[in-house]
Amino acid sequence: xxxxxxxxxxxxxxxxxxxxxxxxxxxxxxxxxxxxxxxxxxxxxxxxxxxxxxxxxxxxxxxxxxxxxxxxxxxxxxxxxxxxxxxxxxxxxxxxxxxxxxxxxxxxxxxxxxxxxxxxxxxxxxxxxxxxxxxxxxxxxxxxxxxxxxxxxxxxxxxxxxxxxxxxxxxxxxxxxxxxxxxxxxxxxxxxxxxxxxxxxxxxxxxxxxxxxxxxxxxxxxxxxxxxxxxxxxxxxxxxxxxxxxxxxxxxxxxxxxxxxxxxxxxxxxxxxxxxxxxxxxxxxxxxxxxxxxxxxxxxxxxxxxxxxxxxxxxxxxxxxxxxxxxxxxxxxxxxxxxxxxxxxxxxxxxxxxxxxxxxxxxxxxxxxxxxxxxxxxxxxxxxxxxxxxxxxxxxxxxxxxxxxxxxxxxxxxxxxxxxxxxxxxxxxxxxxxxxxxxxxxxxxxxxxxxxxxxxxxxxxxxxxxxxxxxxxxxxxxxxxxxxxxxxxxxxxxxxxxxxxxxxxxxxxxxxxxxx
Numbered sequence: 001x002x003x004x005x006x007x008x009x010x011x012x013x014x015x016x017x018x019x020x021x022x023x024x025x026x027x028x029x030x031x032x033x034x035x036x037x038x039x040x041x042x043x044x045x046x047x048x049x050x051x052x053x054x055x056x057x058x059x060x061x062x063x064x065x066x067x068x069x070x071x072x073x074x075x076x077x078x079x080x081x082x083x084x085x086x087x088x089x090x091x092x093x094x095x096x097x098x099x100x101x102x103x104x105x106x107x108x109x110x111x112x113x114x115x116x117x118x119x120x121x122x123x124x125x126x127x128x129x130x131x132x133x134x135x136x137x138x139x140x141x142x143x144x145x146x147x148x149x150x151x152x153x154x155x156x157x158x159x160x161x162x163x164x165x166x167x168x169x170x171x172x173x174x175x176x177x178x179x180x181x182x183x184x185x186x187x188x189x190x191x192x193x194x195x196x197x198x199x200x201x202x203x204x205x206x207x208x209x210x211x212x213x214x215x216x217x218x219x220x221x222x223x224x225x226x227x228x229x230x231x232x233x234x235x236x237x238x239x240x241x242x243x244x245x246x247x248x249x250x251x252x253x254x255x256x257x258x259x260x261x262x263x264x265x266x267x268x269x270x271x272x273x274x275x276x277x278x279x280x281x282x283x284x285x286x287x288x289x290x291x292x293x294x295x296x297x298x299x300x301x302x303x304x305x306x307x308x309x310x311x312x313x314x315x316x317x318x319x320x321x322x323x324x325x326x327x328x329x330x331x332x333x334x335x336x337x338x339x340x341x342x343x344x345x346x347x348x349x350x351x352x353x354x355x356x357x358x359x360x361x362x363x364x365x366x367x368x369x370x371x372x373x374x375x376x377x378x379x380x381x382x383x384x385x386x387x388x389x390x391x392x393x394x395x396x397x398x399x400x401x402x403x404x405x406x407x408x409x410x411x412x413x414x415x416x417x418x419x420x421x422x423x424x425x426x427x428x429x430x431x432x433x434x435x436x437x438x439x440x441x442x443x444x445x446x447x448x449x450x451x452x453x454x455x456x457x458x459x460x461x462x463x464x465x466x467x468x469x470x471x472x473x474x475x476x477x478x479x480x481x482x483x484x485x486x487x488x489x490x491x492x493x494x495x496x497x498x499x500x501x502x503x504x505x506x507x508x509x510x511x512x513x514x515x516x
Contacts, residue, residue: 001165007099010034016149100136140175250355264314267416276300289428297326390510399482399505407484410461415513421463463513465489469498476502
């Protein structure tokens with residue numbers, strides 16, 4: 001047990017501090033504080049010594065140096081069970097400090113503001129606070145470090161229960177949290193300064209510090225014999241559904257659930273009109289847009305109801321009871337939406353084990369990172385769907401306005417489908433999806449099989465160019481009337497000639513959407 005007789009407080013975030021100071025006063029624990037914190041404590045009516053009174057040395061350099069002094073650091077770092085350390089304290093009239101309460105300058109808030117003036121940025125880099133965290137955490141056997149207001153209630157509970165003594169094993173846990181805070185803080189600074197100061201010609205800083213915090217363990221990974229856990233990325237921007245979702249029902253989310261849910265939500269947020277997306281094994285198997293959300297749900301399910309079994313359902317609107325009823329008799333793993341009406345929630349909650357998630361429609365994270373053995377691949381997310389200025393009709397026959405709208409819809413779906421991808425659509429509804437094949441013609445064959453005759457009169461979106469005219473020729477055999485693709489093959493003219501010969505209109509986008 002660690003006896004708590006003296007506490008040093010230096011905080012930027014004063015949340016919960018009034019209650020903590022009142023507790024210290026009640027238990028006759030002496031307080032030392034830096035300037036602004038000391039004024040806060042005095043305004044509450046409690047006695048406190050400023051650091052400068054203890055050290056006999058004022059804060060200098062505009063507040064850059066406050067606690068960096070042997071009397072402070074010695075009081076924290078002294079080992080109470082080592083005679084030499086105790087002798088040093090006595091020789092230099094240094095009193096031990098048993099508890100340090102410290103949180104850091106809000107560098108993360110400054111980052112969020114987009115501040116780019118280097119002279120302002122560097123002044124938000126905490127030096128004394130980091131030293132207090134690390135010194136206290138290093139000496140956790142004798143000093144308790146409180147690095148977050150969230151720790152105050154449990155800390156006070158333990159001290160109350162143990163008569164002003166704190167359990168050593170919990171002090172060790174607090175030390176780990178303090179070192180994590182320090183590491184996270186330094187990562188923010190390194191990343192931000194790298195972005196500000198690197199003379200890079202591209203969008204990528206010379207250094208990216210990857211910082212992850214375990215959110216929870218998972219039952220298993222992609223397969224039952226693989227262990228897995230979910231981590232939050234603390235080093236980059238914290239966008240994405242994973243950092244904000246709430247689960248209302250169902251079993252624990254699995255590795256595959258989370259990965260597929262990300263795929264479904266990434267696609268559904270592409271659309272401004274009410275949309276429904278069904279994903280299975282990280283590929284869409286049904287997508288539809290309609291002014292009425294219920295209709296979009298019905299149309300999405302019509303695309304491939306067999307594959308929708310055990311799938312992930314994503315919406316970009318508040319889900320009403322009528323929409324929920326579309327999936328009442330279908331086994332699904334996860335449903336995710338920005339909001340649910342109470343009656344819709346009841347319908348989904350009646351489905352045993354269904355994971356029900358509410359999450360905002362956030363933007364993609366700043367970087368798309370893929371892991372290699374010993375390294376990472378880092379790229380910008382594939383945000384663009386098409387550039388209207390680059391859309392080019394390359395055939396004698398121009399797709400109609402209705403076909404063009406359907407082609408562009410299919411093109412967005414192709415962006416979220418594993419390569420090679422072929423998407424068949426009618427209106428704003430998928431009727432057949434072929435994904436993840438080594439040959440583009442095989443993807444078309446699968447899409448037509450899935451369509452079960454609905455491919456006749458549909459239009460086709462391809463995520464990449466046609467190296468041969470075989471896809472065009474097969475599309476004509478199935479009654480497909482128009483095509484959208486990036487173009488860019490040395491054999492583009494062969495595909496254009498085939499379209500002209502077979503009466504198919506074709507648009508080039510100039511943008512490829514490979515997805516691995």
